[in-house]
Amino acid sequence: MSAMENADPLSQTHHVDLMLNMGPQHPSTHGVFRMLLRVDGEVVVDAEPHIGYLHRGSEKLAEGEQYHQVVTLFDRMDYISNFNNEWVYCRAVEKLMGIEPPERAEHIRVILGELNRVASHLLFLGTFGLDAGAMTPVMFSFRGRERVQALFEAVSGARMMHNYLHIGGLKEDVPDNFHSLMNGLLSELQADVEECDRLLTFNEVFVARSKNVGAIDLQTALDYGWTGPCIRACGLEYDVRRAEPYSIYPRFDFNIPIARDGDCWDRYFVRVMEMYESLHIIRQALKEMPEGPVMAGARRLIRPPKGDVYVRAENPRGEIGVYLVSDGTDKPYRVKVRPPSFCNLSALRQLVKNAYIADAVVILGSLDIVLGEVDR
Amino acid sequence: MLASLKGMVLTLTSVFKRPVTHQYPNQPRPVENRYMGFPALTWDKDVGEPYCTSCMVCIRQCPTQCMSATMKDNPLQKEGKSKRRKIVDTFGINLNRCILCGICVEVCNFDAIVMSHEHEMSVYERNGDRVDLIELLEMGKRYQDKTGWIPPTQLAKAKKEKPAPRKASA
Numbered sequence: 001m002s003a004m005e006n007a008d009p010l011s012q013t014h015h016v017d018l019m020l021n022m023g024p025q026h027p028s029t030h031g032v033f034r035m036l037l038r039v040d041g042e043v044v045v046d047a048e049p050h051i052g053y054l055h056r057g058s059e060k061l062a063e064g065e066q067y068h069q070v071v072t073l074f075d076r077m078d079y080i081s082n083f084n085n086e087w088v089y090c091r092a093v094e095k096l097m098g099i100e101p102p103e104r105a106e107h108i109r110v111i112l113g114e115l116n117r118v119a120s121h122l123l124f125l126g127t128f129g130l131d132a133g134a135m136t137p138v139m140f141s142f143r144g145r146e147r148v149q150a151l152f153e154a155v156s157g158a159r160m161m162h163n164y165l166h167i168g169g170l171k172e173d174v175p176d177n178f179h180s181l182m183n184g185l186l187s188e189l190q191a192d193v194e195e196c197d198r199l200l201t202f203n204e205v206f207v208a209r210s211k212n213v214g215a216i217d218l219q220t221a222l223d224y225g226w227t228g229p230c231i232r233a234c235g236l237e238y239d240v241r242r243a244e245p246y247s248i249y250p251r252f253d254f255n256i257p258i259a260r261d262g263d264c265w266d267r268y269f270v271r272v273m274e275m276y277e278s279l280h281i282i283r284q285a286l287k288e289m290p291e292g293p294v295m296a297g298a299r300r301l302i303r304p305p306k307g308d309v310y311v312r313a314e315n316p317r318g319e320i321g322v323y324l325v326s327d328g329t330d331k332p333y334r335v336k337v338r339p340p341s342f343c344n345l346s347a348l349r350q351l352v353k354n355a356y357i358a359d360a361v362v363i364l365g366s367l368d369i370v371l372g373e374v375d376r
Numbered sequence: 377m378l379a380s381l382k383g384m385v386l387t388l389t390s391v392f393k394r395p396v397t398h399q400y401p402n403q404p405r406p407v408e409n410r411y412m413g414f415p416a417l418t419w420d421k422d423v424g425e426p427y428c429t430s431c432m433v434c435i436r437q438c439p440t441q442c443m444s445a446t447m448k449d450n451p452l453q454k455e456g457k458s459k460r461r462k463i464v465d466t467f468g469i470n471l472n473r474c475i476l477c478g479i480c481v482e483v484c485n486f487d488a489i490v491m492s493h494e495h496e497m498s499v500y501e502r503n504g505d506r507v508d509l510i511e512l513l514e515m516g517k518r519y520q521d522k523t524g525w526i527p528p529t530q531l532a533k534a535k536k537e538k539p540a541p542r543k544a545s546a
Contacts, residue, residue: 069439072477136387143396150408157412157491163477171482175410199386204377 017045020357024053028131028361031371037352037360044360047352049345054375062335067093067302068167070332075161077337078373080123081316083109083116083152086165088313089335091246092322093167095311096304102296105169106248107289111182112155112164114278114285118189119148120316121271121278122196124368128268129200131365132209137200144192151185167302169295182286186279193275201272210264214351214363221262224350225343228318229270230367234262240314252284264366271368303330317341317368337376341369409523412478412491414471415443416515417464418525425452426513427527428464428488434480442473443480464488467512471497471505487527492519 023034032053038046058077062070074085087109094101101109122145126138149159155174156164164171175181200206218234231238239256241249257273259266304326312321318340325334344367352360398405407413418427430447448465452458480489492515499505507515519525 065439066437069437069477069479072439072475072479075477136383140390146396153411154408155410157408157410157478158476161476163479171478195386199383203383204380 015040022360024050028365029371030127030365030369033364033369033371033374035348035352035360035364037357039357042356042358044352044355044357047349047360049348051342051345051371052375054371056376058376059335059337062332064331066330067304067332070335071165071167072161072163075163076372077339077376078315078317078320078341078370079160080120080370081116082160082162083112083165084313084315085320086162087113087247088311088315088320088322089324090165090167091313092309092311092324093302093304096307096309096324096326097167097302099168099296101169102293103248103290104173104292105294105296107285108170108174108294109165110247110249110252110285111282111289112152114282115148115151115185117278117316118193118275119145121275122148122193124271124316125196125200125268128362128365128368129206131361132206134200134203134206137196140192140199141196144189144196147185147188147192151181154181166295169293173294179286182282186282186286190279193272193279197272201269207265209359210268210362210366212261213264213359214355214366215261215263216347216351217262220350221347224347226318226347227340227343228315229274230267230318230344232256233259233266233270235260240312240319244312246311246313248285251288252281254281264362267366267368301330303328312338315340317370317373318344337373339373339376341367342374345369345374407493407495411493411495412476413493413495414474414476414491414497414515415469415480415489415512416492416494416519417467417509417512418488418490418516418520418527419513421520423452423458423460425450425458425460426464426488426509427486428467429460429462429486430464430467431462431485433483433485434489437479437483439477439479440473440475442470444468464509467509469507469512470503471507472503487529490516490519490525492516493522494518 017038017040020037020039021034022037023029024032029035034050034053036048036050037044058073062073065073071086071089074089075082078085122141126141129137152162153159155178156162216234218236221231221234227238235258237256237258240246242256254277257270257277259270306326306328308323308325310321310323312319319338320340321338323336324332327333348364348367351363355363420427430445432445435443435445445467446465447462450458450460450463453461476491478491481491494515497505
């Protein structure tokens, strides 16, 4: 070792690590996330993540809102998968009050939730491609995402902040042409996903940029509390839809894609496979969707009994948990959210150590964080 | 190398496809029927007055407290033209605060408020997005004319009397 050091003329010079400030306005940070990197040449020696730039105090705000108003706050937490977030909150209140949503509402919730998962993963696919230097896939993936959002607009009236899922069911029934809209969308979406997949997944440059980058072993990932596609990429077949089935998921036939190495490419690939599975679930739900009411229980005044409840669900980013405490009034006493991307982000420091700066961008992208949820 | 070529072929094929993009400001994108734009107040054409009676339900249920309203005795009721004893006097919405959640429309008992299709509301002043009763009614009229709006309670009543057969699922 010493011979090598002597051979390197730089080793004789005085050498200081450079502090590099990445973010909060960096385009690769997917929002307002700041990473303070200590770099030695091109290699990251240490990284200090700074979060909180998008902190809006949603949990505290929820204590001042009535139960049905809190749905709007959950819309804005993980703003890429709004339906999934509304869903888990509504389920928490329903569990507390002992309400069972009607069958039709459950089917529509599953359809919209899974569509939201596809839209979210499409966004991930595009932006992850950008992080790894592929500029084209984002155009293709946004085309697919746009179609999903157009359907959301037709169903709920809003492209992103829907406020469509209500405690005990849905705001209103889907439009009459829902089935024809969905059939058109599903075939288009399947083609879109396949096209994006073909364009990016086994691209040589992309694989070189992401395979064996940011690898993590299963035990470490578990210790960090990873969930969702990130933990499935490490080889654990853990999905809340299977592990603790909720809603009507046990009725559907779907696989849980897993990968082995736990690197960036695996995390990407698990998500791509999940999109196909989601489309498969949507087809089944659409076939089985019964007629009937979409709302159960009182709509206006929601006053759950005293008590607390914890409900979890599978978000596109991982396991989202809502801990709800009620004191018997019309406003929640406490709403605690277990955000999946916050827990996944906690491993970032370890992941980017000894990686190149360019790889740090890829690693951050592969975690698929949404800052609205990390900071709440 | 092969993978790059494959990608190029895929890109090339899309050159000949019809573009899915809209040239937005020049070519407006039509909104869906259920689209939730900014809230607006509706106009009762039969009587010639707003539906709103300033009952304050929407104001109390609004998550962001973006509205305010005052009430007055209805002059048309004294003349026997209207059934509403009270009527809206002033109504203000700060559209900068509004989060377009649609809760006000859901809770309204008088079909008085709708989520209009207006969404292009950029202004030059800081508080330029505060709209008053006159502007809200204008927005509502535009919405009513565009969509052929029928009051939801009237629709529900018609449905109750004669339940329309639901379309068979495709």
